[in-house]
Amino acid sequence: xxxxxxxxxxxxxxxxxxxxxxxxxxxxxxxxxxxxxxxxxxxxxxxxxxxxxxxxxxxxxxxxxxxxxxxxxxxxxxxxxxxxxxxxxxxxxxxxxxxxxxxxxxxxxxxxxxxxxxxxxxxxxxxx
Numbered sequence: 039x040x041x042x043x044x045x046x047x048x049x050x051x052x053x054x055x056x057x058x059x060x061x062x063x064x065x066x067x068x069x070x071x072x073x074x075x076x077x078x079x080x081x082x083x084x085x086x087x088x089x090x091x092x093x094x095x096x097x098x099x100x101x102x103x104x105x106x107x108x109x110x111x112x113x114x115x116x117x118x119x120x121x122x123x124x125x126x127x128x129x130x131x132x133x134x135x136x137x138x139x140x141x142x143x144x145x146x147x148x149x150x151x152x153x154x155x156x157x158x159x160x161x162x163x164x165x166x
Contacts, residue, residue, distance in 0.1 A: 052091045077127040108160040133161045
């Protein structure tokens with residue numbers, strides 16, 4: 039599959055596809071919002087709105103749950119600053135979107151030694 043780059047100015051929000059989400063899915067989304075609040079500060083209403091616009095909100099929640107597990111696995115056992123937590127989130131988000139580590143060198147440089155290998159390992163990427 040080839041990727042086509044579209045300028046952000048040309049992107050349009052999709053319509054609401056799901057008027058209401060199942061309560062169990064809302065609970066999972068609420069957990070994600072709370073777990074990532076420090077580094078991805080969005081009100082719960084925005085989270086819910088975005089998932090209501092997704093074609094398949096369940097699979098999107100699964101993606102965010104994986105990202106959150108990786109983020110917490112990396113940050114919770116460490117004494118990281120806010121800046122370092124933001125850097126870790128950005129790197130994990132970038133990897134989760136299927137990209138490599140190009141463009142996140144600044145973020146990597148502010149993390150503790152070994153972060154590159156640890157973050158790649160958490161996401162199942164191979165260390166190059």
